[in-house]
Amino acid sequence: EVQLVESGGGLVQPGGSLRLSCAASGFTVSSNYMSWVRQAPGKGLEWVSVIYSGGSTYYADSVKGRFTISRDNSKNTLYLQMNSLRAEDTAVYYCARVLGGATGRFQHWGQGTLVTVSS
Amino acid sequence: QSALTQPASVSGSPGQSITISCTGTSSDVGSYNLVSWYQQHPGKAPKLMIYEGSKRPSGVSNRFSGSKSGNTASLTISGLQAEDEADYYCCSYAGSSTNWVFGGGTKLTVL
Numbered sequence: 001e002v003q004l005v006e007s008g009g010g011l012v013q014p015g016g017s018l019r020l021s022c023a024a025s026g027f028t029v030s031s032n033y034m035s036w037v038r039q040a041p042g043k044g045l046e047w048v049s050v051i052y053s054g055g056s057t058y059y060a061d062s063v064k065g066r067f068t069i070s071r072d073n074s075k076n077t078l079y080l081q082m083n084s085l086r087a088e089d090t091a092v093y094y095c096a097r098v099l100g101g102a103t104g105r106f107q108h109w110g111q112g113t114l115v116t117v118s119s
Numbered sequence: 120q121s122a123l124t125q126p127a128s129v130s131g132s133p134g135q136s137i138t139i140s141c142t143g144t145s146s147d148v149g150s151y152n153l154v155s156w157y158q159q160h161p162g163k164a165p166k167l168m169i170y171e172g173s174k175r176p177s178g179v180s181n182r183f184s185g186s187k188s189g190n191t192a193s194l195t196i197s198g199l200q201a202e203d204e205a206d207y208y209c210c211s212y213a214g215s216s217t218n219w220v221f222g223g224g225t226k227l228t229v230l
Contacts, residue, residue, distance in 0.1 A: 037165075044122065045157070045165065045208050047219040058218055094164055103212045105155040105170035112164055 002026040002108045004095050009113030016085050016117070022078040022095030022110055030073040033098035035106060036080050038091035046091075049080065050098065063089075085117045123148065123209055123222035130228040136197040139225045141209030142190060147220055149190040153212035156185060156194045159224075160205045168207075169194060196227070204229040 008020040020036075036048040049059045049069040057069050068081040078095050092114050096106040124142040131137040141154065148154055152172045157165035167176050169185035172192065182197045192211070196203055209222040 044224040045210070045221040047210075047221065050218060060218075100170070102215070102218075103151065103153050105153075105167055106157070106165070106210070107167055107170075107176070109164040109166070 002097065004097065004108060004110035006093065006095055006110040006113040009093065009115045011116045011118065012085055013119050014086060014117055017081070017083045018085065018115060020080040020082065020093055020095075020113055020115070022080075024076050024078065024097070027097065029071050029076050029078055033101065033104065034069075034071065034078045035096045035098050036069060036078075036093055037096055037106065037109075038089075038093045039112075040088075040091040043091075048093070050102075051078070052102065082115070085115075087117050089115060090117045091115060123211060123220055125207075125209060125222040125225045127223075128226045128228065130230055131196075131199045132230045133199050133201065135199050136195060137199060137227065139194045139196075139207055139209075139227070141192040141194070141211075141222050143192070143211055143213075143220070144190055147211040147213035147217075148187065148192050150214070151212045152187060154185065154187060154192040155210045156183075157208045157210065158203075158205045159208065165208065199229050201229050203227060 003025045005023045035050040051069045066084045070079045092112040094112045095110045097108040098104045099107040156169040159165045173185040208224045213220045
């Protein structure tokens with residue numbers, strides 16, 4: 001059974017940093033396209049970042065230069081390093097397994113982890 | 120890249136059919152047959168319901184169907200049931216520089 005479990009969310013001050021983790025089971029992270037999608041409180045979904053199986057990474061303009069997606073193959077875990085955090089980054093962050101390649105769909109989702117950026 | 124446009128809310132009675140529209144541009148919905156639809160119940164993670172415009176993942180009821188015409192994609196739910204009450208989001212591939220763009224979401228109320 002495919003399972004994704006996010007962790008690492010919490011309260012952080014503006015300008016601070018946080019690293020989110022997404023532990024996967026039932027499949028191999030390094031063989032798949034993996035993505036982060038976020039949802040601000042009461043708002044819609046927003047794609048954040050993707051890492052291809054080959055290692056290429058891409059970001060939404062809203063986080064480019066501040067966020068870094070990565071993975072640890074030995075731990076079968078996906079990460080999102082978030083720096084220079086802003087109030088508008090406050091959201092539930094979901095990790096998702098992408099099927100269908102670079103143009104695919106978000107097939108499996110974690111339960112999400114809440115990031116709150118506030119002083 | 121602007122979000123795709125969805126109606127804020129739709130409603131229907133049990134047993135009826137409803138359709139949710141998702142309007143994009145020639146750079147996303149109109150250029151690719153790569154629209155997906157997600158169902159989200161309050162406090163839960165989204166669930167994939169339709170992908171590549173009209174395909175259903177294993178386990179999704181055939182009451183859910185998708186289509187596209189020009190720059191607008193649609194999700195139709197037939198035989199409405201109480202458990203269908205949720206938020207629905209469309210998503211389209213939008214090219215290699217933007218990757219994916221979501222709609223603003225539609226709240227479905229089953230009367």
